[in-house]
Every structure is written in C-alpha cells, then in structure tokens.
Amino acid sequence: MKPDYKAFRTRLTARIPSLSRRVEDGARYILDHPDDVVALSMRDVARRAGVSPATLTRLTDAIGLKSWADLKALHVEHFRRVPPAYAERAAELISRDNSGELIRACFAAAKANLDHTQGANAVNDFTAAAATLATARRVFISAFLSCRGPGHTFAYLARMLRDNVVMLGEGSSLAADLQSLGPEDAVLSVNFRPYGREIDQVADAVRASGARLVCLSDSRATPLTPAAQSVLIFAPESPSFFPSLSAATAAVEALLAAMLATMGEEARARIGRIEQQLYSSGTYARAAEAERAPGQPPDQRKPR
Missing domain, CATH: 3.40.50.10490 (Glucose-6-phosphate isomerase like protein; domain 1)
Structure with missing residues (x-):
C-alpha cells in the first residue's frame, strides 16, 4: 500500500516536538513548501531550509521513509492529483545599502x-x-x-x-x-x-x-x-x-x-445599526460636518 500524503503530513507534524533543532527546521520547511520538494533537489531544498542535506536524510529516517527519493515520490504523486496551493515564492531580496x-x-x-x-x-x-x-x-x-x-x-x-x-x-x-x-x-x-x-x-x-x-x-x-x-x-x-x-x-x-x-443579511443589518449608532453618538462626523473646511466654524460653511 502506497504511503498517504495526508497521513504523512499528520505523522510529521506530530513528530515535530521530538526532533532535534536542525531536523525540526527541515521538517517545518517541507511542511510549508511541498512544491519545493517536487521541483528541487534535496541539496537545493536543504539550502533553502538552512540545513544540510545530511539533516534531511536524518529526517526521512525519523519519519520511517527509506530515502529522500521516497519522500519526493510521495509529494510528486500528491501533486499529480491535487494542484499546488502555493504561488511561486518571491526571489530572495538582495541586501541594499541605502x-x-x-x-x-x-x-x-x-x-x-x-x-x-x-x-x-x-x-x-x-x-x-x-x-x-x-x-x-x-x-x-x-x-x-x-x-x-x-x-x-x-x-x-x-x-x-x-x-x-x-x-x-x-x-x-x-x-x-x-x-x-x-x-x-x-x-x-x-x-x-x-x-x-x-x-x-x-x-x-x-x-x-x-x-x-x-x-x-x-x-x-x-x-x-x-x-x-x-x-x-x-x-x-x-x-x-x-x-x-x-x-x-x-x-x-x-x-x-x-x-x-x-x-448573510442578519450580519449586514447589524453593521447598519452599529454604523447609525456611531453617527448618532457623535463618534463619526455627520455628512454636513464633514463638508466644513478644516478649522472653519459651523456658520461659515462653503455653499453647496
């Protein structure tokens, strides 16, 4: 029976607290960027995750997979059936001096x-x-x-x-x-x-x-x-x-x-009542007051 992608994610999430700091970093990256697992090599995924390739190898061992190839195959099979939910990641920003x-x-x-x-x-x-x-x-x-x-x-x-x-x-x-x-x-x-x-x-x-x-x-x-x-x-x-x-x-x-x-309509009506109360209480400026120029007293409003 082929490993189930959803079950894999559930198992990996549950194992997070027991993983070492570096392996945890790799696990979090894989959970948050499954499209990278499909598109990139293990070395490139490790680089983006800020860990070593050996760390990702330890991760596959920790979750019961034989190799990175098995982890990649699991993701590839999933993405063949379900379109990726992630937009392409933006390119890393280059340090600027000014x-x-x-x-x-x-x-x-x-x-x-x-x-x-x-x-x-x-x-x-x-x-x-x-x-x-x-x-x-x-x-x-x-x-x-x-x-x-x-x-x-x-x-x-x-x-x-x-x-x-x-x-x-x-x-x-x-x-x-x-x-x-x-x-x-x-x-x-x-x-x-x-x-x-x-x-x-x-x-x-x-x-x-x-x-x-x-x-x-x-x-x-x-x-x-x-x-x-x-x-x-x-x-x-x-x-x-x-x-x-x-x-x-x-x-x-x-x-x-x-x-x-x-x-629906119940919430829309509630918003209308609250908005009216805010105007009635003086919290919001009334339309006539809003037309007055800044600093202008009420009896010197501009004509309509």
Missing part, C-alpha cells in the same frame, strides 16, 4: 507576502474557518506580542458582525479566560515564530475543552495545528529587522469578509 532601496524592498516583500499568502490558502480554507467562527457560541482571540495588532483588527470588525468576541488576556489573566472555554466556543490563534509561551496554554485548553480552533500562522507545524479544525498560512518575510504582518492583516480581513458572507 534607505531608499530598503524602503522599496519592504514594499516589495509585502507584495510578495500577499501573493504567497493568497496562493498558500484555498478559498475553501477561508470559508471553512469563517463558518467555525460565525457559528460558535463565543469567539476567543489568541494573539500576543506583535500579533496583537492583527488580533485587535479581527476583534474590532468581528464585533460588528456578532456578539461574544473576546480578546484573551485583556482585562483578566489568560488562565482565567481559558477556564471558561467550552465545546461550543471557537478560538482564533494568530502567531509566528518564535512562538510566545502562551501558545502552549491555549493548545492545552483547546484539547481539554473540545473548543474548535482556527490557526493563522507562519507554519503548518506549530504546537496548535494538531488541534486545529482550520489552518491558514501567512508569509512574514521582511528585509527589515522584524517580520512583516501585512499578510497576516490581509488574511484577517479576508476571513472577516468570508464570515460576513456566511452570516
């Missing part, structure tokens, strides 16, 4: 990240994740450190669609928030390496409670993905000193659009 070049490189990287993220996730991945979040009793958002930004974006906009959207660790301890997690709830996790220590607490709570999990991450091999119903990938590459979150934010916005489509 700030102008660096700024252009940052925008180029953001565009490449958006293309990669769109290609790495099927439309059905977003619709399935949206259905999980739209139908849950409560939605908890696990987003810490720099991922707090995309997490807050999701929370702000999701609250326009539905009630009971909670940012974990905001106003109370993480442990206290997770204590109430139940099987009718859902968790959206946003994370990338190096992962914060909170990710293990969330993983344990999800497993113990039976809550559904949507994982938005830089990798398909995180401590959370074995427990996830849906895994969405974003690319964080950047020529700057810190990973880029442009693609993570775009993925969050796409997920929210899919939620609105799933929830």
Whole structure:
C-alpha cells in the first residue's frame, strides 16, 4: 500500500516536538513548501531550509521513509492529483545599502507576502474557518506580542458582525479566560515564530475543552495545528529587522469578509445599526460636518 500524503503530513507534524533543532527546521520547511520538494533537489531544498542535506536524510529516517527519493515520490504523486496551493515564492531580496532601496524592498516583500499568502490558502480554507467562527457560541482571540495588532483588527470588525468576541488576556489573566472555554466556543490563534509561551496554554485548553480552533500562522507545524479544525498560512518575510504582518492583516480581513458572507443579511443589518449608532453618538462626523473646511466654524460653511 502506497504511503498517504495526508497521513504523512499528520505523522510529521506530530513528530515535530521530538526532533532535534536542525531536523525540526527541515521538517517545518517541507511542511510549508511541498512544491519545493517536487521541483528541487534535496541539496537545493536543504539550502533553502538552512540545513544540510545530511539533516534531511536524518529526517526521512525519523519519519520511517527509506530515502529522500521516497519522500519526493510521495509529494510528486500528491501533486499529480491535487494542484499546488502555493504561488511561486518571491526571489530572495538582495541586501541594499541605502534607505531608499530598503524602503522599496519592504514594499516589495509585502507584495510578495500577499501573493504567497493568497496562493498558500484555498478559498475553501477561508470559508471553512469563517463558518467555525460565525457559528460558535463565543469567539476567543489568541494573539500576543506583535500579533496583537492583527488580533485587535479581527476583534474590532468581528464585533460588528456578532456578539461574544473576546480578546484573551485583556482585562483578566489568560488562565482565567481559558477556564471558561467550552465545546461550543471557537478560538482564533494568530502567531509566528518564535512562538510566545502562551501558545502552549491555549493548545492545552483547546484539547481539554473540545473548543474548535482556527490557526493563522507562519507554519503548518506549530504546537496548535494538531488541534486545529482550520489552518491558514501567512508569509512574514521582511528585509527589515522584524517580520512583516501585512499578510497576516490581509488574511484577517479576508476571513472577516468570508464570515460576513456566511452570516448573510442578519450580519449586514447589524453593521447598519452599529454604523447609525456611531453617527448618532457623535463618534463619526455627520455628512454636513464633514463638508466644513478644516478649522472653519459651523456658520461659515462653503455653499453647496
């Protein structure tokens, strides 16, 4: 019986915690870039993964395959039946000496990240994740450190669609928030390496409670993905000193659009009511006020 690609990925993901650091790096690369396994030699895959070819040989031994050729054949057979979900990876950015070049490189990287993220996730991945979040009793958002930004974006906009959207660790301890997690709830996790220590607490709570999990991450091999119903990938590459979150934010916005489509007229009507309340409360400027020139008092408006 031929090895099953899906079973291989499940087995490899489960073995990640027991692998050595270098073998783990190779495993994560193979999980996130299966098209490279098909198109490139073992030496080239090793170079892109930042490991040695011998490390990939140790990896094949660790997961019970006889050789790299067997691993490659498994991927080739899969991609003959299923079109690759990944866009072509952008060429590596060349180091630049001046700030102008660096700024252009940052925008180029953001565009490449958006293309990669769109290609790495099927439309059905977003619709399935949206259905999980739209139908849950409560939605908890696990987003810490720099991922707090995309997490807050999701929370702000999701609250326009539905009630009971909670940012974990905001106003109370993480442990206290997770204590109430139940099987009718859902968790959206946003994370990338190096992962914060909170990710293990969330993983344990999800497993113990039976809550559904949507994982938005830089990798398909995180401590959370074995427990996830849906895994969405974003690319964080950047020529700057810190990973880029442009693609993570775009993925969050796409997920929210899919939620609105799933929830339909009820959500649309709710958005209309909230928007009207924002105008009525003075949070938004009224149209007549918006027409006034900056600094111009109300009785000196320009004629229509």
